[in-house]
Amino acid sequence: MPPDNPNQANTPPARPNHNAKWWILVLVGTVLLSGVGIYVGYLLVGAAHQNQTCAGHAQSDCLNGIQESGLPTALQSSFGYGRGTQVIESTVNATAPSGVTLPASISVFAEPLVTSDGAQTIPSASLSNTGSQQAVREVSAIAIRIADSSTYQLEVCVEAPTESAGSYSGQLLFPGAKLATGASRPVTVTFQSQVVPYALTVAGPPLVLLEMVYTSLILIRRKYSGINPNQIPGEIRYAMWSINGLIALIASIGAVFTV
Secondary structure, eight states: OOOSSTTGGGSOOOOOOOHHHHHHHHHHHHHHHHHHHHHHHHHHHHHHOEEOOOOOOOSBSOOTTOEEEOOOSOEEEEOTTOOEEEEEEEEEEEEOOTTOOOOSEEEEEEOOEEETTSSOEEOBTTTSOTTOOSOOOEEEEEEEEOTTSSEEEEEEEEEESSOOSEEEEEEEEOTTOEESSOSEEEEEEEEOOTHHHHHHHHHHHHHHHHHHHHHHHHHHHHHOTTOOGGGHHHHHHHHHTSHHHHHHHHHHHHHHHHO
16 A cells, blocks of 8 residues: 555654763764774884984094995985984995095984975084984994995995984085995985874774765765754664674774774
């Protein structure tokens, strides 16, 4: 027998009215998810922290006319959104003039690393006051001879525990050396903002929740074209509290944290 109201078949069945409690639960859940996101972001930033070991003092401060070759045209590295201490490595070949012995290690002068606008600087270890009690922020470089060969391991140590985001550039100088091309080599180090992981983990879960609410609204309007607007919150609650809704919510939030 056809319904008296043509739109009756396109309206949802009557459901218990617990909308107020449901939306309070959603609000509490959103706050809890954001709190978990802050903690996860903290763990991500901590996991990205770099703690490499810098080499000690060099045996020689001057290259005494040593011919160097094989140097890269530029040295580049990225800390990502981590901070700490990172060593940029490369190799260089050295040929000593007659009567000169290749030292075990050679100090390489590293200029301060500076952003393009000059607002941020990582000081040079050669020019810094190492007696400071503050967290160490400096760049240094050393070339260490590999066994008894004529090849040196070039290590540029960047100590940046709390550096601001940006791209920092400087130069490596080789006092007394004869380079095949140029007299120095550029060094560039980049830092991403540490807000990045927090933006994903804190804002991601609530955005997923809002997206699910919006998707549920569209599906409900398609299924029940004659729905009363007052019934929409209850239908959204019913859809998201269903087995499929809970699985979708858990899978979506898990995907955000995994990414």
